[in-house]
Every structure is written in C-alpha cells, then in structure tokens.
Amino acid sequence: MKHNRVAMTVSIIGLAALTLILTLTTPTDIGPFGVLLFFTTLYISVFGITALVMQTFYKLAFKRDSFRNKDYLYAAVFAFGPIMLLMARSFGAVNIWTVGLIAIFLFLAEFLVVKRI
Numbered sequence: 001m002k003h004n005r006v007a008m009t010v011s012i013i014g015l016a017a018l019t020l021i022l023t024l025t026t027p028t029d030i031g032p033f034g035v036l037l038f039f040t041t042l043y044i045s046v047f048g049i050t051a052l053v054m055q056t057f058y059k060l061a062f063k064r065d066s067f068r069n070k071d072y073l074y075a076a077v078f079a080f081g082p083i084m085l086l087m088a089r090s091f092g093a094v095n096i097w098t099v100g101l102i103a104i105f106l107f108l109a110e111f112l113v114v115k116r117i
Contacts, residue, residue: 004067011048014041047079077109
C-alpha cells in the first residue's frame with residue numbers, strides 16, 4: 001500500500017508539472033531540456049494513470065487488494081505506449097503499421113517482464 005501512495009503522489013506531481021509546462025511555455029521557447037522534461041513528466045503521469053486503472057481492474061476482476069511489484073513493472077512497460085505514439089506523431093508517421101509495430105513492441109516487452117521476473 002505504501003508503494004501505491006508514492007506512485008500516485010509522484011504521478012500527481014508530474015501531472016501538475018506537465019500542466020505548468022503546457023500552459024507557461026511554447027514549443028520554441030522550451031528548448032531541448034524542456035522537451036526531455038515534457039516527455040518525462042508525461043511518462044510519469046501516464047504511469048500513474050495506468051497503475052491506478054490496473055489496480056482498479058485487479059480489485060474488480062480478481063478480488064485482489066494487493067498490488068505486487070511485478071504489477072508496477074507491467075504498468076511501467078504499458079505506459080510507454082502513448083509516449084511512442086506521441087513520438088511517432090511528431091515524425092508524422094502514425095498509420096496502421098506504426099500502431100501495429102508499437103503494439104508488437106509492447107507485447108514483447110510485457111512478455112519479457114513475465115519471463116524474466
């Protein structure tokens with residue numbers, strides 16, 4: 001339960017930082033470090049949302065109150081999907097093949113987590 005509070009707190013802080021970045025700066029003013037900060041805060045926010053959705057699903061579907069460390073790894077891998085879609089969108093290359101390749105990458109990464117840990 002302690003891990004969940006830490007993850008949610010960091011996610012809320014990341015969401016607040018992301019909101020500040022989006023409201024106070026423009027893409028031309030932010031620079032390379034700002035772009036890195038944007039993607040990092042976006043990943044942290046998506047990770048928190050993913051962990052919250054997974055925890056709710058586990059409570060409803062499996063009647064399990066605890067959220068194991070392995071579940072956080074699943075959420076961390078899955079949270080990288082929207083980041084990859086946003087990067088592909090910035091290159092102007094979002095089509096069915098790109099989405100399919102991202103889905104295959106996420107499937108293989110989740111499979112690696114299942115087999116290695």
